[in-house]
Every structure is written in structure tokens, then in C-alpha cells.
Amino acid sequence: MTARIASVIARQVWDSRGRPTVEAEVTLDSGASGRAIAPAGASRGAHEAIDLRDGGAAFGGYGVSRAVSGVAAEIAPALIGMDARDQALVDQTLCALDGTANKARLGGNAIVAVSLAVLHAAAAQAREPLWRYLADGRPVRLPLPEIQIFGGGAHAGRRTDVQDFMVMCPKAGSFRRALEITDDVYRAAGRLMQERGPLSGVADEGGWWPDFQSNEDALDVLTKAIEASGHRAGEDVWISLDIAANELGDASGYTLALDDRRLSGEEMAARIIEWCGRYPILSVEDPAGQDDWQTMGRVMAAIGNRVQVIGDDVLVTNAQRVERAAAAGVCNAALIKVNQVGTVSEAKAALDAAQAHGWGTLVSARSGESEDVAIAHLSTGWNAGQLKVGSFTRSERMAKWNEVLRIEEAMGSQAVYAGASAFAAGIAELLA
Numbered sequence: 001m002t003a004r005i006a007s008v009i010a011r012q013v014w015d016s017r018g019r020p021t022v023e024a025e026v027t028l029d030s031g032a033s034g035r036a037i038a039p040a041g042a043s044r045g046a047h048e049a050i051d052l053r054d055g056g057a058a059f060g061g062y063g064v065s066r067a068v069s070g071v072a073a074e075i076a077p078a079l080i081g082m083d084a085r086d087q088a089l090v091d092q093t094l095c096a097l098d099g100t101a102n103k104a105r106l107g108g109n110a111i112v113a114v115s116l117a118v119l120h121a122a123a124a125q126a127r128e129p130l131w132r133y134l135a136d137g138r139p140v141r142l143p144l145p146e147i148q149i150f151g152g153g154a155h156a157g158r159r160t161d162v163q164d165f166m167v168m169c170p171k172a173g174s175f176r177r178a179l180e181i182t183d184d185v186y187r188a189a190g191r192l193m194q195e196r197g198p199l200s201g202v203a204d205e206g207g208w209w210p211d212f213q214s215n216e217d218a219l220d221v222l223t224k225a226i227e228a229s230g231h232r233a234g235e236d237v238w239i240s241l242d243i244a245a246n247e248l249g250d251a252s253g254y255t256l257a258l259d260d261r262r263l264s265g266e267e268m269a270a271r272i273i274e275w276c277g278r279y280p281i282l283s284v285e286d287p288a289g290q291d292d293w294q295t296m297g298r299v300m301a302a303i304g305n306r307v308q309v310i311g312d313d314v315l316v317t318n319a320q321r322v323e324r325a326a327a328a329g330v331c332n333a334a335l336i337k338v339n340q341v342g343t344v345s346e347a348k349a350a351l352d353a354a355q356a357h358g359w360g361t362l363v364s365a366r367s368g369e370s371e372d373v374a375i376a377h378l379s380t381g382w383n384a385g386q387l388k389v390g391s392f393t394r395s396e397r398m399a400k401w402n403e404v405l406r407i408e409e410a411m412g413s414q415a416v417y418a419g420a421s422a423f424a425a426g427i428a429e430l431l432a
């Protein structure tokens, strides 16, 4: 049966922040079809693919009518007739058609929605769930989930400087069990927050958005919440932080507003290293700004043998930047967000590059999400080992966790939970 692309359409839909975004739908000659919605970040790296937004007064300038029109006028005519199974050629065609280095002309939002919709259509044509189509017979593991308990930074009115306070359960035994343990911690954290006084709300990804006196206060409460949940901090449940330091400064210095501190890169590294010694922290993302590789390297040199050091804004899911970061020794794990680079093939290339260096890899959602659950399939089918989605509330987050539960069930006795094996060598052994 032919997998020839017969039509490509796009429409404006709405994301979890109530902002417009692009949905693409690809149909093949056979009738098989695929659909995908572009997510959107709030804490973005300067080297990311650029979303095309309308600007102006309507929808706060976030409208995507130009991105949608570009799909009809340029992308659809270029892709119709192509083989949906040839993702590499489809993605090359999209990049060439756009013609810019950062997808600014047709928009990263239009391109990522179409690229993912083509992938879905190819899987539908093969009559396989996406994760199985991607695995293509290779053994894969269910991802270790990284789940937000407190949200801060750009996702919560900057109530804390650190963006994500998350937990990981590498020894849970199964994906399902990891979620159950996380739920215990999330509820225990909510109880503790209520005892402290009024909650300030819920952050963009669904984590509690509390009033903390300092970033360390948040770490203390999270450690207490893990213990109050009946699980052991640093044995069953570990803390994982996304510092998102790009939002706090650069090589010239970082501002921790909540702590009333201005830190040099060296002091910032020392602060992170100290936290990792004092709290049960297993993973730290973006401890420095996107181009401050010296501070990243300091953190990595001091604790990279026992703590996962993830590059997000630093790498922007770009295989060349992964290679440079590996040569410079600044991280041992890569966050993989398809929309950060713009196409499925380029994201896979970044993941492959990271894995070739023995790094951990985490497929990740954005702070602006939707009901689209593709990342549950990508993390499993690509055998990424880890999945970052946000918190343990809100359906745009829970949809992804629930989809992995379905995949786990479909695998039956073949299901393997990545657990500690998801980390770079050395860290994995320490946890064993």
C-alpha cells in the first residue's frame, strides 16, 4: 500500500496557556492520517527554532494565521506526492523550503506540526502505534519520568528563581509504580504547603506555586515532602532541578532574586554544587546560561560523576551543539524537544549524538502544551530512557503520563522500565 502524501492541512487551535498554536493534519492516498499540535516554550534558548506569530493586538500577538497560511500556500504543495515513510526527505524538504537557519520564515511551529503529523501518518499506514513504528523491532525501555512538584521561574511569576523542582524514582521497578510514588510526594507536598499558609496557585506546568522564602526553602520543603510521603529521599525518590539559568543571567553574572544575591559564574557553579551535596539531588538542568559553558563545565567537572547534568537551552536539541558540548565536557545528558530544533529528523539526530557519547537523554514537553501525546511515544520508541512532561496535574500533562501507562500495558511481560539505566554510565552504577 502506498504511503504517498495526499494532503497537508493546518489550523489554528489553542494550547494549555490559552494561546493560539498550529495543528497539522496529513492524509495519505490510502486514507491513513496523522495529526500533531505544536507546543510552545516560555523559557527559550536564543538558538531555538523561531515560531511564526502574527503580532499585533489580536490574541496578545500570539496568533498563528501566517504560520497556518504558509502550510497551505507552500508546505502542502511541496510535500504532496512524497512518501510519508521517508521522514528524512520530508524534513529536509521542509528545511530547504523555509530556507532560514532558524525556521523563522515559515515558522518552527508550522514546520514541527507538519513534521510530526507526517510521522503519525506513516505509523498509521503501518498500522502500528507510534512507539512501535519508531522502535522498528529494536528493544526499547519505558522512560523514567521526571515530574514537577513545584514550578517557578518564567512559569510562575518568578516566585522562585529555580524553574522546576521535580522528582525521579529510578528504583521504582515499573513506570506505573514511579507514577504512584510521585503521586504520594505531590500530595504530601500539597499538605505541607497548606500548613505553611495560603498557596499562591499552580504554575504553567501544574506544579504547586508556593510562597517560599528562598530557593533553599523550596528544596527543604521538597525533601520533607518526600519523607512525609512515606518514601525515602535519596533512595526511592530523588530531586531533579531545572535551574533554567538562562533566565537568571549569563557569564557576566546570575541574579537569584529570591535569595537577594548576585553571583558570578564561579559562585553560581559553587552554589549548585553545594545544593547537590546537601540535598538528595540526582539531576540538574541548565545550571548556567546558554553560552556560559565555563560555568556548565565547572559544575560538570565537580559532580558530573554522580549527578546528571542536562543541557536544554545550552543544546537546543541541535546535534552540532551536542558535539561541541561533548568536546567541551559540559554535560552528560541532553533534553530533546522536537520543536526546539523544528523537525523529527533533526531531533532524532541530536538524541543519537547524545547517546553516542554515552549521555542520558530526556524527551521533553514544553511549558505550553496540548492534548498531543506524541512525546510519550517518542521517548519510548526512541528508547530515550527519560521523559519530562511537567507536573502531576492538568490534563495536558496527565495525557502523556497516561499514554505511557497504555504503552506499558501493551508491552505486557516485555515491558522494561528504564529506571537507573537511563543515566550516563557511572551514575547508573552508583544507583544500582
Ligand code: 2PG
Pocket (backbone or CB within 6 Å): 040, 041, 042, 043, 044, 163, 164, 242, 244, 312, 335, 364, 365, 366, 367, 368
Ligand atoms: C524547560 C521547559 C519545560 P519551556 O525549560 O525545560 O519545563 O520550559 O517549555 O518554557 O522552555
Ligand code: MG
Pocket (backbone or CB within 6 Å): 242, 244, 285, 286, 312, 313
Ligand atoms: Mg529547561
